[in-house]
Amino acid sequence: MTRKQAARLRRYLIVLAGAVAALWFAGLLLFVWNIADFAELSFDALGETDGIVVLTGGSERLGAGLQLLEAGKGKKLFISGVHPGLTLEHLTAGQNVPKELRACCIILGHEAASTMGNAEETLTWMTLEDYHSLRLVTSNYHMPRSLLIFRAAMPGIGITPYPVTPDSVKLHSWWKRPGTASLLVTEYDKYLFAALRLWFANP
Numbered sequence: 001m002t003r004k005q006a007a008r009l010r011r012y013l014i015v016l017a018g019a020v021a022a023l024w025f026a027g028l029l030l031f032v033w034n035i036a037d038f039a040e041l042s043f044d045a046l047g048e049t050d051g052i053v054v055l056t057g058g059s060e061r062l063g064a065g066l067q068l069l070e071a072g073k074g075k076k077l078f079i080s081g082v083h084p085g086l087t088l089e090h091l092t093a094g095q096n097v098p099k100e101l102r103a104c105c106i107i108l109g110h111e112a113a114s115t116m117g118n119a120e121e122t123l124t125w126m127t128l129e130d131y132h133s134l135r136l137v138t139s140n141y142h143m144p145r146s147l148l149i150f151r152a153a154m155p156g157i158g159i160t161p162y163p164v165t166p167d168s169v170k171l172h173s174w175w176k177r178p179g180t181a182s183l184l185v186t187e188y189d190k191y192l193f194a195a196l197r198l199w200f201a202n203p
Contacts, residue, residue: 028188031191035141035144035163035184036171051078052073053077053078053137054079055080055081056082057081057139057142058164061164062079062091063095068135069101074135076105076106078107078122080109081109082110087108091108109125116149116194118150119154131157133157133160136162139169140166148198149194169183
């Protein structure tokens, strides 16, 4: 390769890297906008689903799932990704949950260690219960990736998102908040990775 050809190749690679970076950044902005656009509906506006599924990872998620169950928005509540050493009593400590709901309608899943594991574990539970629709409860920043993976894992199941907004995640001027910015960038990269993995698995 001559010096001239090498210089052209370097310029081409620089332009390509810049284009990829621009696309990545535009996607990040769209990703954050999508998170911010999730509507928080009142219980009165919510329809019913067969099951309610909470992905562990935040106390707000469990509280929202319990409220949905008590409001009759689902027949049972499945909590996916629970640490093997935790019991229902540990999880609901401090929560005013009626005994009849504890006994009949709250199920723990201890197998999942990732969002993909959550989807697989949930599908097994949905199949055992013969359920055909679920309301998915997780944090708003985690919802895009969760929906992507869950819908790919169970195409025959109706999945309705119920995003929870953690107090620690401030989407207003998020680029000025190092903690929130880092969280959103990390979650966006995980979303891209999951999308690529699913695409290569089912092109």
